[in-house]
Amino acid sequence: MTDLVKVTYSQSGKSKTTNEMGMRPMQARVYDARNAQCLLLKAPPAAGKSRALMFLGLDKLHHQGLEKVIVAVPERSIGSSFSSTDLTSHGFFADWVVEPRWNLCTAGTDGGDAAKAKVRAFKDFMASPDRVLVCTHATFRFAFEDVGVEAFDKSMVAIDEFHHVSASEENRLGEILRQLVARDRAHIMAMTGSYFRGDTAPVLRPEDEAKFTSVTYSYYEQLDGYEHLKTLGIGYHFYRGRYVDALMDVLDTSKKTIVHIPHVMSAEAYDHKDQQVGAIMDAIGDHQGIDPDTGFDLIKRASDGKVLKVANLVDDNSATRPKVVSSLQKAKDKDAVDIIIALGMAKEGFDWVWCEHALTVGYRSSLTEIIQIIGRATRDAPGKPHAQFTNLIAEPAAEEGIVVDAVNDMLKAISGALLMEQVLAPNFKFHRRPDDADESDAWQDENGTIHVVIKGLAMPSTDRSKAIIENDMDDLVAKTCQSMDRRTIADDIAPEVATQMVMTDIIERSYENLSDDETEEVRQHLAARMNLMTMARREAQRQAEERGAEYTQGEGSGGEMDEDGATFDHSGLLRMVKKFINVRDLDIDLIDSVNPFRESYDVASKALDSQVLSQIQAMMVAQRIQMTEAEAVALWPRIKRFREQEGRAPNPNAADPLEKRLGEAHSYIRAKKAERMRAAEA
Numbered sequence: 001m002t003d004l005v006k007v008t009y010s011q012s013g014k015s016k017t018t019n020e021m022g023m024r025p026m027q028a029r030v031y032d033a034r035n036a037q038c039l040l041l042k043a044p045p046a047a048g049k050s051r052a053l054m055f056l057g058l059d060k061l062h063h064q065g066l067e068k069v070i071v072a073v074p075e076r077s078i079g080s081s082f083s084s085t086d087l088t089s090h091g092f093f094a095d096w097v098v099e100p101r102w103n104l105c106t107a108g109t110d111g112g113d114a115a116k117a118k119v120r121a122f123k124d125f126m127a128s129p130d131r132v133l134v135c136t137h138a139t140f141r142f143a144f145e146d147v148g149v150e151a152f153d154k155s156m157v158a159i160d161e162f163h164h165v166s167a168s169e170e171n172r173l174g175e176i177l178r179q180l181v182a183r184d185r186a187h188i189m190a191m192t193g194s195y196f197r198g199d200t201a202p203v204l205r206p207e208d209e210a211k212f213t214s215v216t217y218s219y220y221e222q223l224d225g226y227e228h229l230k231t232l233g234i235g236y237h238f239y240r241g242r243y244v245d246a247l248m249d250v251l252d253t254s255k256k257t258i259v260h261i262p263h264v265m266s267a268e269a270y271d272h273k274d275q276q277v278g279a280i281m282d283a284i285g286d287h288q289g290i291d292p293d294t295g296f297d298l299i300k301r302a303s304d305g306k307v308l309k310v311a312n313l314v315d316d317n318s319a320t321r322p323k324v325v326s327s328l329q330k331a332k333d334k335d336a337v338d339i340i341i342a343l344g345m346a347k348e349g350f351d352w353v354w355c356e357h358a359l360t361v362g363y364r365s366s367l368t369e370i371i372q373i374i375g376r377a378t379r380d381a382p383g384k385p386h387a388q389f390t391n392l393i394a395e396p397a398a399e400e401g402i403v404v405d406a407v408n409d410m411l412k413a414i415s416g417a418l419l420m421e422q423v424l425a426p427n428f429k430f431h432r433r434p435d436d437a438d439e440s441d442a443w444q445d446e447n448g449t450i451h452v453v454i455k456g457l458a459m460p461s462t463d464r465s466k467a468i469i470e471n472d473m474d475d476l477v478a479k480t481c482q483s484m485d486r487r488t489i490a491d492d493i494a495p496e497v498a499t500q501m502v503m504t505d506i507i508e509r510s511y512e513n514l515s516d517d518e519t520e521e522v523r524q525h526l527a528a529r530m531n532l533m534t535m536a537r538r539e540a541q542r543q544a545e546e547r548g549a550e551y552t553q554g555e556g557s558g559g560e561m562d563e564d565g566a567t568f569d570h571s572g573l574l575r576m577v578k579k580f581i582n583v584r585d586l587d588i589d590l591i592d593s594v595n596p597f598r599e600s601y602d603v604a605s606k607a608l609d610s611q612v613l614s615q616i617q618a619m620m621v622a623q624r625i626q627m628t629e630a631e632a633v634a635l636w637p638r639i640k641r642f643r644e645q646e647g648r649a650p651n652p653n654a655a656d657p658l659e660k661r662l663g664e665a666h667s668y669i670r671a672k673k674a675e676r677m678r679a680a681e682a
Helices: 025-032 049-063 076-082 112-127 137-147 172-183 219-223 243-247 273-284 321-329 367-375 400-418 463-471 473-482 495-510 516-547 572-577 610-624 629-646 657-681
Strands: 005-008 038-042 068-073 132-136 155-159 187-192 213-216 231-239 257-260 285-290 297-301 307-312 339-342 357-361 386-394 428-433 442-444 450-455 559-561 567-569 591-597 600-605
Touching (some): 025 213, 038 049, 049 076, 049 187, 068 076, 068 137, 076 132, 112 132, 112 137, 132 137, 137 172, 172 187, 231 400, 243 273, 273 285, 273 297, 273 307, 273 339, 307 321, 357 367, 367 386, 400 591, 400 610, 463 473, 473 516, 629 657
Parallel strands (some): 038 213, 068 132, 068 155, 257 339, 307 339, 357 386, 428 450
Antiparallel strands (some): 442 450
16 A cells, blocks of 8 residues: 655664763753653653663662662553663663562563552562562552652652653542652653643643653654664555455565554444454464464465464453463564554553554544554664554545545644644633623633633532543543434524533433533533534634635534534544644645545555655744744844754754754744745745
């Protein structure tokens, strides 16, 4: 198939070169900020975040008076990334040593008695003279309940995959973090490759984030310095019928591949998960049995008879999965495994450097998940010039032009995410205006949240209704859109039917045992959010009429209405794109062609080379900053001197405030120049 995105990298090898202490450029950047009490690292998969933590943690232990380092990871398979590591042979002053009994990710499970045993082990570690422990987020949460916040004084707490933290009061990991920050006795390192807001709640509250020193290392900055990897392709392949019937059109079994099957409740999941895995294996070839040593399935490829080793991570049988997981952790050789089939595993933090193709079936409604999956294939390895991400999804029942526009927005959103730019829509928060007030207000705070004051709005009266309003509105909006039928769109139906009867029914079916007051509170906030979509549609119509353009509203029923009023059959792709408010303002077309494929089609993009990706970054930075043309012009001489002295452009994500502002001004100037060139060509 044709790649939706093709990114070409310079192969400078800079991101893999090390300094006299054995640090890559990103790790050295983190080490320069080692004296920060709270540090937030935003860097892509394979950038070396785990080793950056080791350098930082050892400095805290040896030179800053801390006594312990606790590393918390979201799942056990990631724990191996923080195992004992030789650092002194490469020039550092100490090695990273984790005693086997203090790596709580290496054995057992996180349920039942094993979970209690790990909490006991955590408490034993805190009472011991040993200095480094690795555990899961779950173990850390449970142990925190037992030992209390005071136990972490003079300790460093490192939280990997930090996007699991939320500013929501219902997020326990976030609440623990806030306690540690408020006490101000522990040091904290937060690490993530997808620090995005807009899904639900922010990752950090503004007042908490202000206490963190931020280090940003963009996805492109890392990939551009690779030694072996030349290109990254991103493609959307649309199909009709069952996905297994189209799978072999995009699955090249000669490539090391991770296949993520669709979520259990998704439309693409046509059968039980184990039956789907069986169908995939049958499509690959003839099953020859299971390797007794590794637990891998052995499948003879029909084309040449080669026996492929397939790791099945979908099978959750407690008697077989541990062997498969253990074998994958030991699979350092390229020929150890050929294909991995997974459902919830092998995403964030999963390290298989030989992976060339991440093939994902079914639409993913989270940009974070998409970026994490892409990261499985973008590790540098000998003999691996190309990495591919393919999303195999059911063809949306919408006009081709609408889908192409949606894909273009997805391209811009993914590109922004790779650049560590914020691309998701802001959150909305509604407030009640006193009944005797006449006007309503709306404003956007420094965190990007849009606040709207509505007269007579029912505010949440319980923790449960508050949690639903703060965390679940996106899902409820989607459910409401998907439930649009004659009750909600016919001309002879009163609006109250949609805003009262239909929404109430959706809320009651979604949550058991809500009181009438709680249901009404949630319904009012849901109606308020849906009304914002209506206002956006009317504004789009008004602007179209001013331009003299034709404004059309989609027809049909059972579909989903977007901000512009177009109605589609249920489509994860189109629904996801609705979140990308910011990218729609980027005047850039990344679509090159639309190619028919049997009864469906692929969308191909222009090649995203370093020049184009750099232009996208400039546009996104210029969009999010406050700057006047006069200030940018005044800073231009400084920008030129910086380039002459440093041999590079100033970084808009630099820790140094002056370089950061110069980088922002440089992006602003480039974006304005591109804008004027497009206007001249029009």
